[in-house]
Amino acid sequence: MFYYLHYCFLFIELIFSFMSEINLKKLSEELGLSISSVSKALHDSYEISTETKKRVLAMAEKLNYQPNPFARGLRKNKSNTIAVVIPEIANNFFSLVIDGIQLVAQQKEYHVLTYLTHEDYINEVSTINHLQCGRVDGVLISLCGETASVDHLINLQHTGVPIIFFDRIPETMECSTVTTDDYESSFKATEHLMLAGCKKIAFLCVSRFLSITQKRMLGYQAALQKYKIAFDPKLIIQCNNDNISNQAILKKLLSRKVRPDGIFASVEKLAISTYYVCNDLKIKIPQQLKIISFSNLRTASLLSPSLTTITQPAFEIGKESAELLFRMIKKKNLGGYMNKIVLQSSLIERNSTVK
Amino acid sequence: MFYYLHYCFLFIELIFSFMSEINLKKLSEELGLSISSVSKALHDSYEISTETKKRVLAMAEKLNYQPNPFARGLRKNKSNTIAVVIPEIANNFFSLVIDGIQLVAQQKEYHVLTYLTHEDYINEVSTINHLQCGRVDGVLISLCGETASVDHLINLQHTGVPIIFFDRIPETMECSTVTTDDYESSFKATEHLMLAGCKKIAFLCVSRFLSITQKRMLGYQAALQKYKIAFDPKLIIQCNNDNISNQAILKKLLSRKVRPDGIFASVEKLAISTYYVCNDLKIKIPQQLKIISFSNLRTASLLSPSLTTITQPAFEIGKESAELLFRMIKKKNLGGYMNKIVLQSSLIERNSTVK
DNA sequence: CTGTTAGCGCTTTCAT
DNA sequence: ATGAAAGCGCTAACAG
Numbered sequence: 001m002f003y004y005l006h007y008c009f010l011f012i013e014l015i016f017s018f019m020s021e022i023n024l025k026k027l028s029e030e031l032g033l034s035i036s037s038v039s040k041a042l043h044d045s046y047e048i049s050t051e052t053k054k055r056v057l058a059m060a061e062k063l064n065y066q067p068n069p070f071a072r073g074l075r076k077n078k079s080n081t082i083a084v085v086i087p088e089i090a091n092n093f094f095s096l097v098i099d100g101i102q103l104v105a106q107q108k109e110y111h112v113l114t115y116l117t118h119e120d121y122i123n124e125v126s127t128i129n130h131l132q133c134g135r136v137d138g139v140l141i142s143l144c145g146e147t148a149s150v151d152h153l154i155n156l157q158h159t160g161v162p163i164i165f166f167d168r169i170p171e172t173m174e175c176s177t178v179t180t181d182d183y184e185s186s187f188k189a190t191e192h193l194m195l196a197g198c199k200k201i202a203f204l205c206v207s208r209f210l211s212i213t214q215k216r217m218l219g220y221q222a223a224l225q226k227y228k229i230a231f232d233p234k235l236i237i238q239c240n241n242d243n244i245s246n247q248a249i250l251k252k253l254l255s256r257k258v259r260p261d262g263i264f265a266s267v268e269k270l271a272i273s274t275y276y277v278c279n280d281l282k283i284k285i286p287q288q289l290k291i292i293s294f295s296n297l298r299t300a301s302l303l304s305p306s307l308t309t310i311t312q313p314a315f316e317i318g319k320e321s322a323e324l325l326f327r328m329i330k331k332k333n334l335g336g337y338m339n340k341i342v343l344q345s346s347l348i349e350r351n352s353t354v355k
Numbered sequence: 356m357f358y359y360l361h362y363c364f365l366f367i368e369l370i371f372s373f374m375s376e377i378n379l380k381k382l383s384e385e386l387g388l389s390i391s392s393v394s395k396a397l398h399d400s401y402e403i404s405t406e407t408k409k410r411v412l413a414m415a416e417k418l419n420y421q422p423n424p425f426a427r428g429l430r431k432n433k434s435n436t437i438a439v440v441i442p443e444i445a446n447n448f449f450s451l452v453i454d455g456i457q458l459v460a461q462q463k464e465y466h467v468l469t470y471l472t473h474e475d476y477i478n479e480v481s482t483i484n485h486l487q488c489g490r491v492d493g494v495l496i497s498l499c500g501e502t503a504s505v506d507h508l509i510n511l512q513h514t515g516v517p518i519i520f521f522d523r524i525p526e527t528m529e530c531s532t533v534t535t536d537d538y539e540s541s542f543k544a545t546e547h548l549m550l551a552g553c554k555k556i557a558f559l560c561v562s563r564f565l566s567i568t569q570k571r572m573l574g575y576q577a578a579l580q581k582y583k584i585a586f587d588p589k590l591i592i593q594c595n596n597d598n599i600s601n602q603a604i605l606k607k608l609l610s611r612k613v614r615p616d617g618i619f620a621s622v623e624k625l626a627i628s629t630y631y632v633c634n635d636l637k638i639k640i641p642q643q644l645k646i647i648s649f650s651n652l653r654t655a656s657l658l659s660p661s662l663t664t665i666t667q668p669a670f671e672i673g674k675e676s677a678e679l680l681f682r683m684i685k686k687k688n689l690g691g692y693m694n695k696i697v698l699q700s701s702l703i704e705r706n707s708t709v710k
Numbered sequence: 711c712t713g714t715t716a717g718c719g720c721t722t723t724c725a726t
Numbered sequence: 727a728t729g730a731a732a733g734c735g736c737t738a739a740c741a742g
Contacts, residue, residue, distance in 0.1 A: 388712080388713090389712065389713045389714075390713090390714095391712080391713065391714075391715090392711085392712055392713070395711095395712085402711060402712075403711070403712080404711060404712090407711080407712085426718090428718095429717095429718050429719065429720090430717080430718050431718085432718075
């Protein structure tokens with residue numbers, strides 16, 4: 001019995017010896033120096049002799065010393081962390097954006113917290129509120145489709161946290177943004193369909209009041225106008241975030257007696273849903289219906305038939321946004337100039353879509 | 356001049372008043388209570404009267420008090436954060452996994468740090484080492500394809516951080532894992548090709564020494580054996596992480612005088628590359644070459660022709676992994692039993708691939 | 711039921 | 727060139 005206990009304690013001790021985090025105190029004891037000297041040495045302070053610095057660095061390396069991020073964060077009021085808030089991640093556009101963000105963050109030795117709102121406004125608000133307390137040095141966000149008010153973001157900005165909005169930006173708030181040429185590219189996309197002979201082009205969107213939806217719709221309307229085609233509000237199709245219900249909506253659209261002959265999907269997933277519905281309804285793409293879509297689908301040209309896309313430079317959006325954010329963090333540039341970066345999308349024609 | 360300075364100060368003051376984080380001290384001053392009472396009230400301690408609790412809660416709400424995560428983390432030695440370490444994010448499998456992880460993390464009010472290794476061992480090691488110092492309460496990881504030694508992970512485990520490996524797991528380390536039935540599903544996939552008439556099936560992989568590659572290859576070999584087809588090492592094609600060079604490799608493979616009549620891609624991207632190469636070489640799928648692939652491509656059935664897939668339950672893998680991790684965090688179950696969870700993949704036949 | 715205080719690990723000012 | 731000590735905001739043990 002006692003032997004058992006004895007071993008038990010030995011075991012526990014073993015665990016604890018493993019678990020012992022090495023901190024400045026242990027390091028300094030090991031070196032016979034004071035805590036502050038070690039700290040200074042690790043920060044390459046001019047106050048410390050080269051000899052000592054070498055010893056400290058060697059020992060830190062040997063014991064694999066890693067400074068406690070909480071102690072440092074508490075003391076310096078800096079987290080070395082940024083937050084990325086996006087509607088969803090299982091999405092080619094957003095996962096590419098994150099890729100770009102991570103690249104820059106890694107270079108700057110920053111950590112990246114990711115949050116998903118699932119297009120839910122309540123989620124967005126509570127996520128942002130959790131960021132009020134210095135958990136992050138900056139925030140990158142693409143608004144959820146239901147964002148009604150941006151008060152939560154204004155509050156966050158007021159607490160001194162730099163925010164960069166990308167792609168889905170607020171209209172009623174002074175802020176830095178990274179976007180693409182939504183109006184121009186939508187104009188071109190619509191024109192593309194009309195040049196291919198379309199007369200009744202439906203515009204599919206998820207959230208009518210989102211900045212990008214607005215701009216894309218304006219581009220669509222302007223193109224119609226150029227070709228003297230009357231704008232028909234019945235061809236603006238408001239979908240949502242649920243694929244099943246979207247397919248029902250699209251089924252209804254494509255079963256109308258006067259069916260559209262072209263689809264402009266302002267979001268990738270709506271184009272995909274259209275494909276499935278066309279398959280059900282035996283509608284031939286592109287003979288009976290031509291489709292163009294905003295999309296970052298890497299297999300777009302392999303689809304049957306392939307999908308002509310407006311492709312946003314998602315990776316670059318991530319990179320630019322992150323770089324802009326780090327510039328703001330560095331300069332503590334708040335209340336100053338707000339930056340507006342606009343990148344170019346590219347229209348990728350896949351021959352089988354038109355003709 | 357002096358006026359200018361004056362305004363300058365006013366401005367700075369304004370900024371600071373905005374930026375003033377409210378902490379327990381301010382809250383307690385506002386309420387005329389001690390800091391500890393406020394803290395206890397916020398934690399719903401039995402020591403505090405209902406009346407006081409109400410007052411405190413109301414004031415905290417009013418001032419939108421958020422506890423400083425660094426102070427709390429430092430004190431409690433707990434971060435309320437987990438890390439997810441994956442090879443890449445612009446990948447249907449991994450982004451779905453993250454989706455599952457985030458769902459669970461959000462429920463548990465945890466934060467999620469994401470790190471990408473880009474299949475680079477050096478990156479993996481340095482990422483893991485940065486996690487030694489209590490930055491996270493647990494780690495979810497899928498190994499990079501070049502992982503040579505797992506010492507960095509053993510070290511991390513020894514410091515007391517629970518680790519769950521998913522999909523790509525180490526072979527030489529006692530650990531908890533969440534995987535899928537790679538052997539069985541690969542067997543079925545290979546069998547599927549053989550039943551469709553294939554005699555020379557090439558096996559494409561990215562990293563030969565990865566656990567999943569091994570298991571998938573064993574399933575492939577076992578199926579060959581069942582159908583009395585001799586195993587040909589020349590049909591094991593080692594690719595890498597670069598699409599361009601992979602296409603060159605595949606081009607070479609498909610230009611052999613005795614060309615394979617079936618492809619089993621152990622990774623989605625290799626199947627896609629095969630499609631592109633076949634297009635170049637005018638090889639008809641599936642007439643001249645049948646393809647099956649591990650894949651989470653949501654548009655697999657829209658590809659031309661559609662791709663038959665073994666689809667791993669990526670979202671569930673994420674959920675299960677995260678849930679297991681939180682159980683370990685709660686129980687501080689280290690050195691104890693290691694859990695091994697195995698989920699089922701599903702073989703999704705798309706009619707156009709075979710026949 | 712409420713208040714006082716020590717201390718988590720680190721940085722930084724000041725003293726030597 | 728090195729060390730002592732205060733304090734970041736919070737929690738928890740202890741005192742009253």
